[in-house]
Amino acid sequence: MHFDIEEGQFLEIIKEIIGEEIVVDIVKELNSKPEITDEELANKFDVRLNDIRKILYKLYENNLASFRRLRDKNTGWYIFFWTLTPENITNLIRSKNKQVLGVLKARLEYEKSHIFYRCPNNCGACTFEDAMETGFKCVKCGAPLYNAPNSETISILEEKIELLNNTLENKEQ
Amino acid sequence: MKRVTEKDAYEVIRSAGSKGLLQSDLWRSLNTNSREGSRIATKLEKKGLVRRTKELCDGRWTYRLYVDERTQVSDVLWCTLNHCPCFTCKNLSQCGVGHSVSPNNCIELDKWLIDQVAEKNGKETLDESEEKTN
Numbered sequence: 001m002h003f004d005i006e007e008g009q010f011l012e013i014i015k016e017i018i019g020e021e022i023v024v025d026i027v028k029e030l031n032s033k034p035e036i037t038d039e040e041l042a043n044k045f046d047v048r049l050n051d052i053r054k055i056l057y058k059l060y061e062n063n064l065a066s067f068r069r070l071r072d073k074n075t076g077w078y079i080f081f082w083t084l085t086p087e088n089i090t091n092l093i094r095s096k097n098k099q100v101l102g103v104l105k106a107r108l109e110y111e112k113s114h115i116f117y118r119c120p121n122n123c124g125a126c127t128f129e130d131a132m133e134t135g136f137k138c139v140k141c142g143a144p145l146y147n148a149p150n151s152e153t154i155s156i157l158e159e160k161i162e163l164l165n166n167t168l169e170n171k172e173q
Numbered sequence: 174m175k176r177v178t179e180k181d182a183y184e185v186i187r188s189a190g191s192k193g194l195l196q197s198d199l200w201r202s203l204n205t206n207s208r209e210g211s212r213i214a215t216k217l218e219k220k221g222l223v224r225r226t227k228e229l230c231d232g233r234w235t236y237r238l239y240v241d242e243r244t245q246v247s248d249v250l251w252c253t254l255n256h257c258p259c260f261t262c263k264n265l266s267q268c269g270v271g272h273s274v275s276p277n278n279c280i281e282l283d284k285w286l287i288d289q290v291a292e293k294n295g296k297e298t299l300d301e302s303e304e305k306t307n
Binding site for chain 1: 178180183220222252253254257259260261265266268269270275276277280282283286289290293294
């Protein structure tokens with residue numbers, strides 16, 4: 001396919017999503033051949049077969065790789081032939097953006113509808129209702145909780161939601 | 174009959190360039206049948222990789238296929254909102270209010286929001302001090 005994986009942010013995105021350094025080399029190798037088996041990849045990079053499979057399944061989960069399998073007549077085991085499908089990256093990003101947008105909107109709603117209290121020892125925040133139950137004392141360290149206004153968090157969330165909405169609209173055009 | 178992949182079909186359409194390729198020519202060049210050719214072309218169109226326009230050829234209706242240049246990887250915008258952890262979170266698809274993974278009590282999201290607020294305040298104080306010195 002004419003997708004140049006070196007072009008744009010493709011490799012960067014893959015690395016961030018999969019979260020493994022070696023995925024870049026694996027993707028390059030997959031892209032250089034029409035099909036490749038997991039065993040060939042494991043031998044090439046001198047990585048355990050299980051680790052290679054884990055990365056390949058992560059790519060598959062994200063629709064960035066596909067496979068076909070054949071049964072080995074001698075051993076009776078399946079041989080998996082893997083192919084990179086980089087063209088699905090646009091759909092993947094679009095769906096991730098939509099999912100994150102939903103998460104941020106839910107969080108914004110939560111922030112807007114609650115009053116928060118924080119522990120001075122950075123043990124975390126809790127809502128007014130939870131703080132009432134514990135007598136405005138931290139559950140973890142017992143320190144008295146203080147009222148933490150969340151107007152800044154709300155404005156950050158609104159800003160990010162707007163940014164994400166704009167990104168999604170640009171892509172839909 | 175040879176097994177034809179979407180990748181093969183896409184490559185053939187792309188090599189036809191801006192003038193495009195008739196769907197009937199596609200399946201002939203892939204050495205397969207019209208049913209398979211139509212199936213693959215529809216799939217590629219659904220994925221937004223190719224564009225199809227109806228065309229009358231030798232008294233029969235067919236489609237002309239073009240590669241949609243908008244789908245090149247270089248056009249992909251990866252905006253992670255200044256490293257929002259949700260983009261790389263493996264639980265993103267299960268995340269929701271009332272679920273076991275919820276945006277309301279996610280530690281990673283909390284940390285990111287605190288960092289964002291701190292960063293914004295830091296920038297503002299920096300701007301204020303710059304204004305004062307000016």
